[in-house]
Every structure is written in C-alpha cells, then in structure tokens.
Amino acid sequence: MKIHHLNTGTMCPIGRRLVNGTGSLFQRARLVCHCLLVETNDGLALVDTGIGLGDIAERDRLGRRWLRQTAPKLDPAETAVQQVKALGFSPADVRHVLLTHLDRDHAGGVPDFPHAAIHVHRAEHDMAVLRKPAPPEGRYVTGQWSHGPRWAFYGEDGEDWFGFRGVRALGKQADVLMIPLAGHTLGHCGIAVRSGDTWLLHAGDSYFHHAQLDAAPRVPLMLGLFQRKGDMDRKMRIANQARLRALKQNHGDRVRIVNSHDPADYERCRCGAH
Template identity: 75%
Template sequence: MRVHHLNTGTMCPIGRRLVNGTGSIFQRARMVCHCLLIETNDGLALVDTGIGLGDIVNPPRLGPKWVRQTTPRLDPVETAVRQVEALGYSKGDVRHLLLTHLDRDHAGGIPDFPNAKVHVHRREYDMAVTGRTPAPKGRYITAQWEHGPQWSFYGEGGEDWFGFKGVRALGDREPDILMIPLPGHTLGHCGIAVRTKDKWLLHAGDAYFFYGQIQASPRVPLVLGMFQRRGDMDRAMRIENQERLRSLKANHGDAVTIFNSHDPVDYENCRCGQHQQAPAHARAG
C-alpha cells in the first residue's frame, strides 16, 4: 500500500530569503500544505487536509489578514479532494482524517470529506470546537466543521515510540499509524507517525517550520521564525519538542523520516520517493 505526499495549498508570501532562506527578499516565497494520503486496512486516510474547496469559494472566511500575509494560491486543483479524485479514488473512499491540529490551513478540507471520521487530540477539540478551553481570538475557522463531522478523540499517554508517547490513531485495524502529542504550536498539536516498508514517517505538523530547525546546528529564516513565534500557544513546549525532534533525527534518522507541514524542502525530499507501507504480515506486532 502506498503513502502519497500531497501539497494541498501553496502559499506565496513576499520575502523569499527571509522565509525560505534562499533568493531575494523581493521574490515571492513558497510554502506548502504537506499532507499524506495513506491506503489503510480501513479505507483511505488523510493526514491533515490543507485548504479546502469552501475556502477557495469564500476566501474571506480564512481571514483577510492571514490571506494578505500568506498570499495563498487558492487553486482548486491543489485541494485534497481533487487530488484524491485525480488518483482514481472518490471522496467517499477517504474514511479517516487525522489532524495534527485544527488551524485553518490544516482543517480546511474537512467538509470536502463529510463522511470521514475526524481524529484529533481532545485538547485541540476542546479549544477549537467547543470553546471549553478559551482559544486566542480568530485562531480557528469554525465554518470548516460547521457541518458536524464525526469526531474521534485522543488524550495523553499511550504506547512508547522512540521515547515519545503515542496512541493508535486508527485502532487495532491499523496499529502502525500513531498520534504523537507535540504540543506548543497549539495545546493539542500532534504529530502523526506512519510505519512504511522501509522506515517510519513522522508528519510533525507545525512543531517546526524550517528544515534547518532539526539539524545539529538549528537555524530558521528571520520572518519565518517571527511567524512561528506569533503562532505559539506554549513557546516553551514548542522549543522542548523541537529539541526532542532534533534528538530523534540525530539518534534514529536511519529509522524515522521527519518532515513538517509547510517547508518545501521537506516536501520535495519526501515527494521524490513515494513510500510503501509494510505488508500486513510484516507489520504485525
């Protein structure tokens, strides 16, 4: 079974050198919405959904300030649902949406798959959907789930995974897709780990923004770093989890490929080698 790497929303803010670390400050940067389409034992699963068709039809719902700052391309061809269809599937084949968190550029495609179960950390749901925990004003776009999807919640704890505590995101039918709590960017932010034939993949969401942040000598372009700090709900936890990811890469880089949501370098490196999941008999246990 294959794991497809999809870009479900290109963003083109000004200041390429200060965002991507290359080129001129007068050029447009490139950021992506890196999602995964996974063939599982229980239908297709999407890790994050990027920008959705409803966002493209009605861009103001994304927030004028966010649209102005990020300059999204808003191309329907890039949406997850259109890419799923281009691969020969229907939207009904997507049974599970596994969300790293519920920010607008990760949850926009939820209504494009109305029958899919939405898997999210309970703390994220309590903040974004019910308001049980107050969220920063304007952080979440509630129109992206106003159709009332079927939610599935996960909490802290779970299995140990390279020193992280994970949860079986799809239960016993798919034991090799794990939700890994990585709070900081939001309080319920998670990574999603998928075991493939060759190694684990860890979609780290917005736990870091730039590929250089999990290298031995971490670095991040100026404006991208500022944008990251503005998005922090718990900066100390975000920094701590980046250090944990750095250690994971240093100590287990041969066993785990780590990538984030928006870095085009991470995305292109993954896209160059589409991954296959291990056969069921090899993944047991």
C-alpha cells in the first residue's frame, strides 16, 4: 500500500524557538498540515485534508484571530486537491476521506472532494455538525461542510489494536484503521495504515511536537500552551498521549507515529521508507 505524504497548509507563527524548539524568538516558526494520500484497492484514501480552496477564496471564514495567530501561507498549490492532481490523479479518484477531527486546519479540503465518503467519529460529527453538545464558540468552521458531504460514522465499538480499543477498519480495507484518541476534541481519532510489515499511525493532534513521545517528554513553551488551550478534555488527551508514548517505546519497530503539525515528523516521513 503506497503512502504519499502531503503538507496541505504551511503556518508561520512568530517565535520559532517557542514553537519549533530551535532558532530565534524573532524568526517565523514553521508548522505543517501533514496529510496522507493512500493508494488502496478501493481507490485513493486521504487522511485529513488541511486547508482547502474554499478557505483560501474566503479566508475570513477561518477566523481573523486564528489567521493572526498561525499566519498561514494560504497557497492554492498546497491544497490536497491540487497535490492529488500534481501526482497524476483525479480528485474523483479519492474515494474516502478519513478525518482525525473537524478542526478548520484538518477539514478545510472536504468540499474539494465531493465524490468521497467523509469518515469521522460520530461524537465529532455530533458536536461539530449537529451541535450536540454545543462546541466551544468559534471552534469549527461550518462552511467547510455546508455542501452536505456523504458522512460515514465510527463509534466506540470495534476491535483492539496494540491495546487501543474501539478500532474500526475502513470497510473491507483491514490495512486502514480508525483509532479513537479523544482529548483534543471529543471525537478525535488516529488513522493507522499498514504498509508491508509495519504500521504508520497518523495521530492527528494527540501531540504537537515529536519530543512529546520521548521517554522524558517535552514541548516548546508556546506550542504547549496552544495545545493546552485547544484541549476539550485535557485529562483524556494526556492519557492518550501517554499510551502513544508507550506504543512507541514497546512497538516502535512495528509502528511509526506521526502527528499533524510537526515539520520534523513530516520531513522524516518524506525522506523515509513510506
């Protein structure tokens, strides 16, 4: 199963040392929207969509405060749909979009793939789309799904995978799994893809910096504050992050873990075996 790594939205907030952990306080940091494009036996599957063409055309819907804090490039060439085309595929070849969650920098490209089924945890859909329960004010950009996508839902029932419960496969694709990792949002998930004898687990926003999965975890100050501010259930997010840390330590030879925004994770994948 071939996996393509895409950066679907570069963000450049101020304070590189406090965000990336290197460089000057006065340099711009670099964050990415790390998505996966997977060639499966049932067409293409896209894991997260990053920022979409509609977000770029109507940038104010992303929120002026979010734009000011993250300073995204908003480059149409970085959108998932344009990168799919650049790889020689048609957007219609994307049959499935699996979302770690529905935050604006993960679901922005959903309208760019109108033929795809949009897979999401039911708790995430209920809060973001149905507002049951009502989400924090301004958390979601409802215009990203106002066209009425074809949703496919996952719940808490499912199988076990390396100790993680409620894991569901993508239809008959046993090599693509949706893994509940609540905390950042109530329906946050990771997506695991098997390639040969190993797994790649896209853990979304379960952690923000690669050093958070080290035996002695650490995170740059500003990035840690941003992560904490975004938590819907901090206790659960910390617990799931600890489980990811244990997964890396105990099964790092079989499971490689990446997150959504760390450029170090993204660059290692681009240069690695996947």
